Amino acid sequence: DGGITQSPKYLFRKEGQNVTLSCEQNLNHDAMYWYRQDPGQGLRLIYYSQIVNDFQKGDIAEGYSVSREKKESFPLTVTSAQKNPTAFYLCASSRTSGAYNEQFFGPGTRLTVL
């Protein structure tokens, strides 16, 4: 998984709770990304960050929040405003956000709402 760790591997949430998914990378990459994967669909971008203390919304940012206080870390909070949070969440990083920079993915966190 190329130096990217995600925790926990499995997460269960009760309705109305906020939960935070961890993503850490030791690749010295500037850019980091959060994706959501649902069965039968392609990955969808939630948020991305090209540099510390800066991040941008992706295609499905509603109900999610992120922070980028350190280069190595890009945690994702799934808030109670996210109406259908059950999914597989993938964090990725790349050297920069340029066109030919490969994105390396973490092992993922499977979130289930009880």
Added chain:
Amino acid sequence: KNQVEQSPQSLIILEGKNCTLQCNYTVSPFSNLRWYKQDTGRGPVSLTIMTFSENTKSNGRYTATLDADTKQSSLHITASQLSDSASYICVVHQGREYGNKLVFGAGTILRVKS
């Protein structure tokens, strides 16, 4: 609409046989096309990256082709092994002017049986 369509949705082959997975895209503009392998419950791992000027690229038993005129790509797997069982995802990169966005296909699920 920018889309990446993959076929077939799923495929079962016998160990040792070859197979070809298809990817058609309507994404524009186009910077490069990538194929990823995703094992169940894991993050995707890059197999190949091709620019519009490249017709073919190999990575071991995996060979990707690209026809930028017809907007089609294929991934050919030679002498399949049980460990090739995974989802194979086609991804198109839109380029810097579109925020270096990646558009993901839903994947082809390959099962190799003995």
